[in-house]
Amino acid sequence: MKATKRKSPRAPLTFLIVGAGGRGFVYADLAKKIPGKAKVVAVAEPRDFHREKMAREHGIAPELVFRTWQEAAAAGRVADCVAICTQDADHEACVKAFAPLGYHILLEKPMAPTAAACRRIVAEVRRHGNVFAVCHVLRYTAYSRIVKKLVDSGRIGDIVTVEHLEPVGYWHQAHSFVRGNWRNEKESSFMLLAKACHDVDWLSFVIGRPCRRVSSFGSLSFFKRKNQPAGAADRCLDCRLSRKCPWSAKEFYFKRLADPKQHGWPLDVVDPTFTRKNLAKALREGPYGRCVFACDNDVVDHQVVNFEYEGGVTASFTMTAFAPMGGRRTRIFGTKGTIETDDSSTIRICDFLTGKTETIDTNASGSSMAGGHGGGDNGIMDAFCTAILENRPGLIVSGVDDTIESHLTVFAAERSRRSGRTVSLR
């Protein structure tokens, strides 16, 4: 682990937040929740409202408030760490700008939209020896740690096969993958990478073997013009069917506005001011007010992937828009027992020898589900900072090697979906 040029080994790590959007604010807020370990001292963000909000909330000195990551990089190293929270296509350029400056790097997933760009990021980080973690936050939840420990302990014998479901959620699909930032592959990434690189990575983490072959099917089946009901308008505010439509932006966002407890994600993406006037304007003019059958979306709304890992272990994965949003549902079938969950929180372990089932509530395990991604957001921030502060690199379980392995599996699965062929990784 590369030594940090820090004023005092006891001082908190300082952070530059690059991209003060949804994820940038998550990590900045978490820095406040782990005082003594992290402090936000700089921000780079082009949108005035978001940049000023972050500068205000963290008392950032004016000379460390930048409009873009390019400006921040030109200023040299202004903090110990950088959290790169720009959109997917910008990640590679950001890594190339900040790695040579010696920053410790927390990089949002996916690393980049192409396998070649991911490899270049890996090479850059290896060249400069930065402490580096990709925000595969699911690896850092209490739930995942417990499952991994159970599997590695041999409690269910050897894993033979795994069944894993990611219920993206009907409204989450509409918000992010039909109307929002990840709707269109050219502007972001394909859906398996944008949403389910977490799941492919989680399978790789738990199974702990290299993937050999993948096959995949899936398509955009529903959110298309041909499925727009007769009489529907292209803007939800103008639509007379809105009360009967589960996808109505008018119903969805105004209901959330009426409840102050819901003044966070996803409403803040549409209108961070939480006012009726600004929300109405955003729905009238912006992308989030569009009919889900009249958008420029092209990413899939359902996809399945089959995996074969070294030693013949198999897994099947389903990602679907057509479900309530909830925890991942997983069944791990071993030679001596099974591990099951329906919410990525409560685990049931069945033992073939005794026929008994033990239930573990991972919320009660001391590391709570509180916070985003089942506690994974807190988990990665804490692990990243502690790894640097206490020189314990093993706390980072989503470094370059783990991440490139699972990202390459995602790219192979997508090649299979497009080609209709099984794709070999090795």
Ligand SMILES: NC(=O)c1ccc[n+]([C@@H]2O[C@H](COP(=O)([O-])OP(=O)(O)OC[C@H]3O[C@@H](n4cnc5c(N)ncnc54)[C@H](O)[C@@H]3O)[C@@H](O)[C@H]2O)c1
């Ligand atoms: N780990 C997870 O589970 C998770 C969840 C959601 C999103 N993500 C990933 O996090 C990243 C950010 O997603 P988000 O939801 O925060 O998006 P966002 O659009 O809310 O935030 C991105 C921010 O980058 C800013 N930006 C654009 N150009 C910039 C520049 N030149 N310099 C500095 N900032 C610039 C934008 O103005 C915006 O505020 C994406 O890569 C996304 O795929 C990860």
